[in-house]
Amino acid sequence: MIKIEKPAKTQRTVIQQRTRKAIMDKSARLFRDKGYGSTSLRDIASATGMKAGSLYYHFSSKEELAEEVLTQGLFHVAERVKEAVEALPSEASPLEKIRAAMVGHLTALLEKGDYTSANIRCYNHVPAPIKKRLKADRESYDAFWEDLIQSSVTGSFIRKDVDQVSLRYALIGMLNWTLEWPATKHGSPEELGAKFFDMVFSDTLA
Amino acid sequence: MIKIEKPAKTQRTVIQQRTRKAIMDKSARLFRDKGYGSTSLRDIASATGMKAGSLYYHFSSKEELAEEVLTQGLFHVAERVKEAVEALPSEASPLEKIRAAMVGHLTALLEKGDYTSANIRCYNHVPAPIKKRLKADRESYDAFWEDLIQSSVTGSFIRKDVDQVSLRYALIGMLNWTLEWPATKHGSPEELGAKFFDMVFSDTLA
DNA sequence: CCTACCGATCGGTAGG
DNA sequence: CCTACCGATCGGTAGG
Numbered sequence: 334m335i336k337i338e339k340p341a342k343t344q345r346t347v348i349q350q351r352t353r354k355a356i357m358d359k360s361a362r363l364f365r366d367k368g369y370g371s372t373s374l375r376d377i378a379s380a381t382g383m384k385a386g387s388l389y390y391h392f393s394s395k396e397e398l399a400e401e402v403l404t405q406g407l408f409h410v411a412e413r414v415k416e417a418v419e420a421l422p423s424e425a426s427p428l429e430k431i432r433a434a435m436v437g438h439l440t441a442l443l444e445k446g447d448y449t450s451a452n453i454r455c456y457n458h459v460p461a462p463i464k465k466r467l468k469a470d471r472e473s474y475d476a477f478w479e480d481l482i483q484s485s486v487t488g489s490f491i492r493k494d495v496d497q498v499s500l501r502y503a504l505i506g507m508l509n510w511t512l513e514w515p516a517t518k519h520g521s522p523e524e525l526g527a528k529f530f531d532m533v534f535s536d537t538l539a
Numbered sequence: 540m541i542k543i544e545k546p547a548k549t550q551r552t553v554i555q556q557r558t559r560k561a562i563m564d565k566s567a568r569l570f571r572d573k574g575y576g577s578t579s580l581r582d583i584a585s586a587t588g589m590k591a592g593s594l595y596y597h598f599s600s601k602e603e604l605a606e607e608v609l610t611q612g613l614f615h616v617a618e619r620v621k622e623a624v625e626a627l628p629s630e631a632s633p634l635e636k637i638r639a640a641m642v643g644h645l646t647a648l649l650e651k652g653d654y655t656s657a658n659i660r661c662y663n664h665v666p667a668p669i670k671k672r673l674k675a676d677r678e679s680y681d682a683f684w685e686d687l688i689q690s691s692v693t694g695s696f697i698r699k700d701v702d703q704v705s706l707r708y709a710l711i712g713m714l715n716w717t718l719e720w721p722a723t724k725h726g727s728p729e730e731l732g733a734k735f736f737d738m739v740f741s742d743t744l745a
Numbered sequence: 746c747c748t749a750c751c752g753a754t755c756g757g758t759a760g761g
Numbered sequence: 762c763c764t765a766c767c768g769a770t771c772g773g774t775a776g777g
Contacts, residue, residue, distance in 0.1 A: 367664055389773070
């Protein structure tokens, strides 16, 4: 059987994907900096080098574009965290997994800062149907941390009287708040992750 | 000399102040929920029970209104924190001050949630001149924490090798992120503040 | 991917 | 504090 090549269409799809990514990159940065409501499709189009109407060749609405950008922000974090935890040796303790997850989370924030910042900053301001789906994504990411913490307590690595919900939110809060820092003060994800981990899980007191 | 009373004007000023506060209350909630760009003056007016044009009797622009709301959010936090620290006995250690400051910060977040949430959520999305002034306010609040932490290190309450910048951002981050929690899980500011304090400054490990 | 355009809505103002 | 309105801009569409 002869394989029929479709070079024209293939190439066109590649270009389309490239343009699509360019639109999303610019959108992520604009949503992060100006917010959902103050970012117009004309802002996005002109940043990408096209006219507003042309965006509809790639996305069917502003809402769809925003949802895709914000979703990718969270997915990227979840992916990096998963990788970081799975890269550990199989005998790693749940506490070592928490540490790796913290570093992975920070790595994602620094790597894909525009997307993750857009998610964190615009999550509450996006139309309700989108927010509902983003919330479900956040909850499944939350569940990952819940399990890590639960395992640490069950395995007697964390004291049983520590409130697990507060601990989870505290960790995620300190990690996410790094996006509000002056960017120069970050250091590497490994360094910063280690500092945060030690603050909570080692002696901070003199 | 005879004091000339101006009851009409006095009363009118009181009413004006009341209306002004009503507008700000509604604005705070709308900015928090929908963001700066997606909240229209018509939204604010109808929530307050008036017509859009009438807002200009109390505020000269959307930007001025937003700045006043967001500024009040941060000022309220700074005030509560200052109160909480000053309520301590004079022999209180810098570490006890940090603890009190954490509780005070959380108290403000729960008390004036709409204003503080609006500040935290809209800070990055507000027009540049406003953001610049809000930034200066944040920095002076930050300096307060910087001093508390510096004193704790100098007084040998916190280990000297703890990175003070990271610690400050970690504390503020975990405190501010409570605004993203499901409201039911908070507990009282005192309880939650104690939990956070113990996480960082007491043994978390089993 | 652009031109040209739609109705709706925006922040803001004039005059009362 | 309202009515009535302004020009500008919005998200989105038709037709090419």
